[in-house]
Amino acid sequence: MKSPLPEYLKHVLTQCKQDSGQTAQYIPELASANPDHLGVALCTIDGDMYAAGDTEVEFAIESISKAFVYAIALEDRGFDGVAKKVGVEPSGDPFNQLSLDPKTGRPDNPLINAGAITTHTLVNGKTPQDRYDRVADVLSRCAGRKLRVMEDVYSSEMKTADRNRALAYMLHMTGIIEGDPMAAVEYYTRQCSLAVTAKDLAVMTATLANRGRQPVTKEQIFSPDVMVRVQSVMLTCGMYDYAGDWVTAVGIPSKSGVGGGIIGSLPGQVGIATFSPQLEEHGNSYRGIKIFEHMSDKMGLHLLKVVPPSQSAVRRDKTVKLPSRPGHPANLRVVAVQGAVNFVAAEHVSRHLVSIQPKDDVGIVLDLRAVTMMYDVGKMLLADTVEGLIADGHKVALIDPDGVLPKDKMGAADRPGTLKELLPQGAVAGENQLGEF
Numbered sequence: 001m002k003s004p005l006p007e008y009l010k011h012v013l014t015q016c017k018q019d020s021g022q023t024a025q026y027i028p029e030l031a032s033a034n035p036d037h038l039g040v041a042l043c044t045i046d047g048d049m050y051a052a053g054d055t056e057v058e059f060a061i062e063s064i065s066k067a068f069v070y071a072i073a074l075e076d077r078g079f080d081g082v083a084k085k086v087g088v089e090p091s092g093d094p095f096n097q098l099s100l101d102p103k104t105g106r107p108d109n110p111l112i113n114a115g116a117i118t119t120h121t122l123v124n125g126k127t128p129q130d131r132y133d134r135v136a137d138v139l140s141r142c143a144g145r146k147l148r149v150m151e152d153v154y155s156s157e158m159k160t161a162d163r164n165r166a167l168a169y170m171l172h173m174t175g176i177i178e179g180d181p182m183a184a185v186e187y188y189t190r191q192c193s194l195a196v197t198a199k200d201l202a203v204m205t206a207t208l209a210n211r212g213r214q215p216v217t218k219e220q221i222f223s224p225d226v227m228v229r230v231q232s233v234m235l236t237c238g239m240y241d242y243a244g245d246w247v248t249a250v251g252i253p254s255k256s257g258v259g260g261g262i263i264g265s266l267p268g269q270v271g272i273a274t275f276s277p278q279l280e281e282h283g284n285s286y287r288g289i290k291i292f293e294h295m296s297d298k299m300g301l302h303l304l305k306v307v308p309p310s311q312s313a314v315r316r317d318k319t320v321k322l323p324s325r326p327g328h329p330a331n332l333r334v335v336a337v338q339g340a341v342n343f344v345a346a347e348h349v350s351r352h353l354v355s356i357q358p359k360d361d362v363g364i365v366l367d368l369r370a371v372t373m374m375y376d377v378g379k380m381l382l383a384d385t386v387e388g389l390i391a392d393g394h395k396v397a398l399i400d401p402d403g404v405l406p407k408d409k410m411g412a413a414d415r416p417g418t419l420k421e422l423l424p425q426g427a428v429a430g431e432n433q434l435g436e437f
């Protein structure tokens with residue numbers, strides 16, 4: 001049996017293949033791209049790839065590189081170091097506009113050309129060549145293969161890069177970029193000329209979605225906090241002056257490039273990439289937009305369409321009568337938690353536990369074996385709740401073989417003997433049998 005997903009993706013392509021728009025006219029080499037190419041690839045955070053159409057055809061990454069180079073700059077200079085030079089505000093302007101903050105002189109965001117030329121100069125390296133080498137190396141590691149420059153695209157784009165040169169001189173004049181502004185444009189353009197396929201982009205994007213860990217090679221390339229920053233800016237600025245429509249209709253942090261690619265990163269789930277070089281008036285791939293709209297709608301991918309985790313955080317809450325033993329509680333309350341415990345899920349579990357009154361004659365078992373991810377806020381809230389129960393005079397036992405709650409805060413609850421103490425002799429041979437309650 002084969003996965004039905006590739007067939008599904010093929011169907012999406014047939015739904016979205018009506019022609020519209022033009023290849024990028026301002027870069028001769030891109031203007032002559034094959035307008036019929038059409039592909040979609042999807043890579044899960046486990047590294048499973050599904051693809052349909054032209055997903056192994058190379059094209060220039062162009063502005064999609066900006067999201068990754070912003071991530072490198074954040075790693076190399078820290079959040080504050082980058083924030084001094086580039087903002088995070090949607091400009092609402094076309095990508096090649098000189099959108100600078102009137103007070104600080106910073107480019108509005110790192111995904112317009114002015115911001116991206118700036119972030120390129122913030123990458124670590126002694127010389128412009130070193131900086132570029134680092135960019136090419138990190139992007140290649142994200143793709144899982146060495147990416148090459150499309151020299152024809154590069155030289156073609158350099159012939160028509162006057163606007164970017166003007167931006168770079170302006171940025172140099174105001175002290176936003178240091179060093180030779182022409183070298184910045186040259187190497188920024190090389191960065192934009194890196195050749196990728198839709199499959200490369202899907203796995204690169206899954207790295208963003210997977211908290212910075214490349215899902216196939218398993219290399220931790222970026223830190224999770226940097227990924228939050230990058231995807232936030234992708235959500236608000238990734239589609240330039242189309243960003244508001246995009247968030248509304250698609251709701252996936254994204255980035256487009258005039259080579260015809262669009263990437264979409266759904267945090268914790270999947271990286272998606274589309275390829276079709278026919279561009280609409282904002283410079284985004286026309287058919288790429290259609291594919292994203294279609295998939296977001298039919299597959300429920302909009303970031304704001306979430307199932308509240310609180311509704312399923314408590315897998316079981318049961319009170320069991322214990323045989324009477326002097327000095328022991330009459331009942332056992334077993335609260336079993338499952339899934340990812342974020343704030344709302346932890347609040348839900350905590351609410352179950354705090355409903356237990358000091359006068360209730362119960363011992364409490366908090367079973368955390370089915371927790372798949374414990375957020376810091378979950379750790380804090382549940383640890384404090386357990387402490388409070390103990391302070392109320394309850395005996396609490398924790399079943400936490402993976403240590404999802406901080407040991408130091410758990411006191412008596414985490415002593416292996418506590419569970420045995422709570423249960424009558426012979427009631428439980430091992431932790432697993434607690435499931436019977």
Ligand SMILES: NC(=O)CC[C@H](N)C(=O)O
Pocket residue numbers: 062063064095096113157164189192256257258259283
């Ligand atoms: N939107 C884009 O993809 C533009 C990138 C292109 N290299 C430029 O600087 O104009």
